[in-house]
Amino acid sequence: MTVADTADVRAYMQSLGQQARAAATVVARAEASVKNLALLATAEILDASRSELEAANQKDLDNARANGLTEAMIDRLALTPDRIDTMIEGLRQVAALPDPVGSITNMKYVPSGIQIGQMRVPLGVIGIIYESRPNVTVEAASLCLKSGNATILRGGSEAIHSNRAIARCLQDGLRQAGLPLEAVQVVGTTDRAAVGELITMPEYVDVIVPRGGKGLIERISKEARVPVIKHLDGICHVFIDDHADLVKARNIAVNAKTHRYGTCNTMETLLVHQAVAAEILPVLAKDYAEKEVELRGCEQTCALIPEAKPATEEDWSTEYLAPVLAIRVVADMDEAITHINHYGSHHTDAIVTENYTRSRRFLREVDSSSVMVNASTRFADGFEYGLGAEIGISTDKIHARGPVGLEGLTSQKYVVLGDGQIRR
Amino acid sequence: MTVADTADVRAYMQSLGQQARAAATVVARAEASVKNLALLATAEILDASRSELEAANQKDLDNARANGLTEAMIDRLALTPDRIDTMIEGLRQVAALPDPVGSITNMKYVPSGIQIGQMRVPLGVIGIIYESRPNVTVEAASLCLKSGNATILRGGSEAIHSNRAIARCLQDGLRQAGLPLEAVQVVGTTDRAAVGELITMPEYVDVIVPRGGKGLIERISKEARVPVIKHLDGICHVFIDDHADLVKARNIAVNAKTHRYGTCNTMETLLVHQAVAAEILPVLAKDYAEKEVELRGCEQTCALIPEAKPATEEDWSTEYLAPVLAIRVVADMDEAITHINHYGSHHTDAIVTENYTRSRRFLREVDSSSVMVNASTRFADGFEYGLGAEIGISTDKIHARGPVGLEGLTSQKYVVLGDGQIRR
Secondary structure, eight states: OOOSHHHHHHHHHHHHHHHHHHHHHHHHHHHHHHHHHHHHHHHHHHHHHHHHHHHHHHHHHHHHHHTTTHHHHHHHHHHOOOHHHHHHHHHHHHHHOOOOTOEEEEEEOOOOOOOEEEEEEOOEEEEEEOOTTTHHHHHHHHHHTTOOOOOEEEEOOGGHHHHHHHHHHHHHHHHHHHHOGGEEEEEEOOHHHHHHHHOOOOTTEEEEESOOOOOHHHHHHHHSSSBBBBOOOOOOOEEEEETTHHHHHHHHHHHHSEEEEEEEHHHHHHHEEEEHHHHHHHHHHHHHHHHOEEEEEEEEHHHHOTTEEOOOOGGGOOOSSSSSEEEESSSHHHHHHHHHHHHHHHSSEEEEOOHHHEEEEHHHHSSSSSEEEEOGGGGGGGGTTOOOOOOOEOSSSSSSOEEEOGGGEEEEEEEEEEEOOOOO | OOOOSHHHHHHHHHHHHHHHHHHHHHHHHHOOOHHHHHHHHHHHHHHHHHHHHHHHHHHHHHHHHHHHHHHHHHHHHHHHHHHHHHHHHHHHHHHHSOOTTTTEEEEEOOOOOOOOEEEEEEOEEEEEHHHHHHHHHHOOOOOHHHOOOEEEEEOOOGGGHHHHHHHHHHHHHHHHHHHOOGGGEOOOOTTTTHHHHHTOOOOOOOOHHHHHHSHHHHHHHOOOOOOBBOOOOOOOOEEETTTSSSHHHHHHHHHHHHSSSTTTTEEEEEEEEEEEHHHHHHHHHHHHHTOOOOOEEEEHHHHHHHEEOOOOGGGHHHHHHSSSSEEESSSSHHHHHHHHHHHHHHSSSEEEEOOHHHHHHHHHHHHHOOOEEEEEEGGSSSTTTSSOOOSSSEEEESOOOOOOOGGGEEEEEEEEEEEEEOOO
């Protein structure tokens, strides 16, 4: 669709919102079997629509090349057969997950004789704002649907044809299950004003989940009039304590940095207790040299690793997302914790130690969404945590911290069962 | 303190924020015994400071009279000996509650061999904005402290002397426990710009809890740059089903309306199944007449209760907070649920029924923070629910719904225990 001016965009987004709100009521009540039917039907339909999907994606790819997008962006945009397979497999996995909606916990009697518990309920309407990867459309929509929410998806304008084609498959799946098509809506305009509308309709949208670069997320958080479940930086640390098992320390420090460079749970700064720095750092320097990781160190680090460059103040708060590592030697665990809480992004931080008391203190005192003892920061992930799915990793403190799965897309209401009790 | 201009207010609020952030780190780590010591010491100090508190309060009362405040406002402002007793008792109750911080739940092994659970942690710095009642200062500060948070309290300007006197007692209590005084700070200026600053410092304040009238809360929600745990309307319903035990129905309908008129969990609209309307409504009309409750009904209601006035469309979405009740006869439970979800405020709604299937459907389909079967809406309260305390009742969907106790002032982080595991 084409939208002529801002007034039209507003009216259009309002109508999407109204429809989503109405659909949300139906989806909230839908039984697991019906939601699963929609997910599994969509998987079948995607499989049968490969040529349409690829044709739509080709239009986006052609436009991207014509518009001079980078190869990295074009790669993210591409719906390869493998990626279509992954979308289909993802739908089946989400269908197989237990339904979080309606589960009741902590039912207990209180002195007045009433019985009180909490029931897990959908949030309502979730707005997802993301950048070029069209496979997010299926991933986000399936998680929202399974958790009983309606979704309004706003992908990047460069992926509009792909996203529309995927949306048609999703809506066909909803139709087969007898669910309202408006339970999953893809914003049909590429007008940037649509995002501004989506994040300022508290009457129709209950929460926004932005996925993309830090700039996008900061802008949305700043302008949104509804709660935002967001992920900003991943400046993750590993602290090698002087009571560390140095074999574990070496494995973890190498894995946390080099397993993948571009992920948010990759270690960006290594902290080493001064008592073991001389023993472990030269060994690690060789490991990192083999992987061509650039090292930037504090003064003590540079004294132990001649090839390390001096780190600047800025390095301690930089998310490299690249084969670059900052290293700092610290006097003790207190200095490490202070460094992490000050320079880190409250994402994921690990200690390597065999000391019981330090492990307890580190777990308690490090203010991050995931705090680990003797494990690689790379484990901070909804799948590794057994959530079965992940819509993102929250660095917020409110509502959801860390990997957000189906439960993070729900809330809890109180349920009260009585026998005619009244308040005295 | 006096503040000359807005730049000064900003600098002042920033310094409160910085101090709160630093104190929050210490309070987050404090053991329960230390936090309880501060609470119990404050109770003693308040008891020993009655004359200072009353003198400070007298200044506020004199100003209030000079400024022509209403008697209702002056009453809310007064620190009577009874109210001081209640503050002292409240501190002791909060001290007696279990510490939510640090509790770990759901520790489980996942296939990689790491063990994952969630630890309850403070939110950080909580800004409380409230109107005239100075006893809120102690109530809010004690709950925030017990849950490991630092607090910045902004009371009404009309209560500034009382609030400062209470703040001194709180800070003396913190001092006796060896906790930083900045863990509880009362904003020392009555400049209105201070509120604007407090709600737009995400670097120093993690969440805002406004307590007061709807106008205040709406304005804060609109302008805040940090999450707001809020309570808007309480338009609560009781639905009398045709399968209701009419004795229970009568008791509940009378209690929910007349136990107290000015509370948010008071019933504002009564819905009655058409099959029992002729039997129950005339009986209830007499009960309400005895209590001098004005009735405003739909057409069918007015036919059954001659003294009822016709309700307008506006009545269905009005929170009277007064001896006024809207009554509507509905065709069936579906119509009742549709009415509640449309006109209600998602606060607290109850069904009276003996029917098993209807009770289950009502619990599932009514989208409110508390949904009840055969109990008075007046039970929606942190104390009645056994939370031991209540900072407010949230009508939000994110983070906390319904009565918010100590847990609502905390979040959960993931903790991961390993033996050197790395990601493959």
